[in-house]
Amino acid sequence: MNPILIVGTGLAGYTLAREFRKLDKATPLALLTRDSGGFYSKPMLSTAIAQGKEAMALVTQSAEQMGAQLGATVRTGVEVASIETAARVVRLSGGESIAYSKLVLAPGADPIRIPLGGDAAGEVLSVNDVDDYARFRAAIRGRKRVAVIGAGLIGCEFANDLAAGGFEVDLIDLAPGPLGRLAPPEAGDFVRGGLAAIGVRFHFGSAPKSVDRDRNAVVLSLADGTRVPTDVVLSAVGLRPRTSLAQAAGLAVNRGIVVDRFLQTSAPDVFALGDAAEVDGLVLPYVMPIMQAARALAKTIAGEPTAVSYPAMPVVVKTPAAPLVVSPIPRGEGRWTCTTSPDGIRAECFDAESRLVGFALAGAAVAEKQALAKLVPGWLAAESPAA
Amino acid sequence: MNSTRTRVWQCIVCGFVYDEAKGLPEDGIAAGTRWEDIPEDWACPDCGVAKADFEMQLLAA
Numbered sequence: 006m007n008p009i010l011i012v013g014t015g016l017a018g019y020t021l022a023r024e025f026r027k028l029d030k031a032t033p034l035a036l037l038t039r040d041s042g043g044f045y046s047k048p049m050l051s052t053a054i055a056q057g058k059e060a061m062a063l064v065t066q067s068a069e070q071m072g073a074q075l076g077a078t079v080r081t082g083v084e085v086a087s088i089e090t091a092a093r094v095v096r097l098s099g100g101e102s103i104a105y106s107k108l109v110l111a112p113g114a115d116p117i118r119i120p121l122g123g124d125a126a127g128e129v130l131s132v133n134d135v136d137d138y139a140r141f142r143a144a145i146r147g148r149k150r151v152a153v154i155g156a157g158l159i160g161c162e163f164a165n166d167l168a169a170g171g172f173e174v175d176l177i178d179l180a181p182g183p184l185g186r187l188a189p190p191e192a193g194d195f196v197r198g199g200l201a202a203i204g205v206r207f208h209f210g211s212a213p214k215s216v217d218r219d220r221n222a223v224v225l226s227l228a229d230g231t232r233v234p235t236d237v238v239l240s241a242v243g244l245r246p247r248t249s250l251a252q253a254a255g256l257a258v259n260r261g262i263v264v265d266r267f268l269q270t271s272a273p274d275v276f277a278l279g280d281a282a283e284v285d286g287l288v289l290p291y292v293m294p295i296m297q298a299a300r301a302l303a304k305t306i307a308g309e310p311t312a313v314s315y316p317a318m319p320v321v322v323k324t325p326a327a328p329l330v331v332s333p334i335p336r337g338e339g340r341w342t343c344t345t346s347p348d349g350i351r352a353e354c355f356d357a358e359s360r361l362v363g364f365a366l367a368g369a370a371v372a373e374k375q376a377l378a379k380l381v382p383g384w385l386a387a388e389s390p391a392a
Numbered sequence: 393m394n395s396t397r398t399r400v401w402q403c404i405v406c407g408f409v410y411d412e413a414k415g416l417p418e419d420g421i422a423a424g425t426r427w428e429d430i431p432e433d434w435a436c437p438d439c440g441v442a443k444a445d446f447e448m449q450l451l452a453a
Binding site for chain 1: 404437
């Protein structure tokens, strides 16, 4: 029998393999990755600098160890060039073909980069996997200053981690404050205050334009004329699902690879999950949706078709200087109401029918996360798995 | 509470830290609860990984 083939060994690919092996110990399973295939905690990439962790310390298991543990073949350093869904074959860039019984695409996402001019624009880094983290660690070694472009979730986490690790941090965003797409302004202000208290400098409301070399440092110039002298520039302005392989194979693609609640793409026996997938209209690049999707898909490919359900999944913003938990509003909009007290913020978001659809808790109020999460309706409600 | 030293654990999937000394009172787990004594149906509050898959690593003893 041809193997179940998983493309990608990030959290999505490996978690699916692990969940599948709980249900089926015999069917051949193979995973392909273009990197070295080590298992690591992705959320820890933006909290590891203050702890002084090198990239190797984040990799808890090698590809070989994962393969042995999962009873799977893990092939590292291979690039998938094309997929032929009619023939049920994947072609590698070296020309080799691999036939599959079922194919799962878990290729992840690429960091979005805003266009920058200047003679040092090519030195701007992003951190979206452990190899990126290793490059970033090497770039900041012996340096004092980092400018972070993007004050969303990841940008704020890196700003906190770098400042706690002893770096001088400048945080830059076109928006008027941090976390504007995730949380109400009061929560953004709370995080801003916490980060300011550990020394982070802010430059809001102006777009970054260019990065130029200045002796052995660089200068980041903004549209309003501000010049931010720094040593290393880190870009953290969001992720774009990797869809090109799926698109070239003729699969339906929108913002992500389009899948239904069975994680099925528009082609038979081809599935997708993780940061690259758009599940019933939702692209959610967070850990918890991946875990939910992996559990459901493991059952489906083991022979028991199972629709994924998403409860409300609060996101912990890893900014210890200003603890924040947000239950985002995945669809539509809502009205925020905020209560601010000396030790934190409790913000609730209501839809047009006055139902609680999201919340943000900052400071001591984060302890209410579990209680409040139970009151928010699921994002993909549980329903009977009639296809 | 017994008198042995408490430990600190970290979820290898999401980085969540469980400090036995603090417990998780908001999750119904009293301060001082040892990792072994956490119910089997418990899941990581940050990433939802079940205790059986939790793969906690010891951060400090």
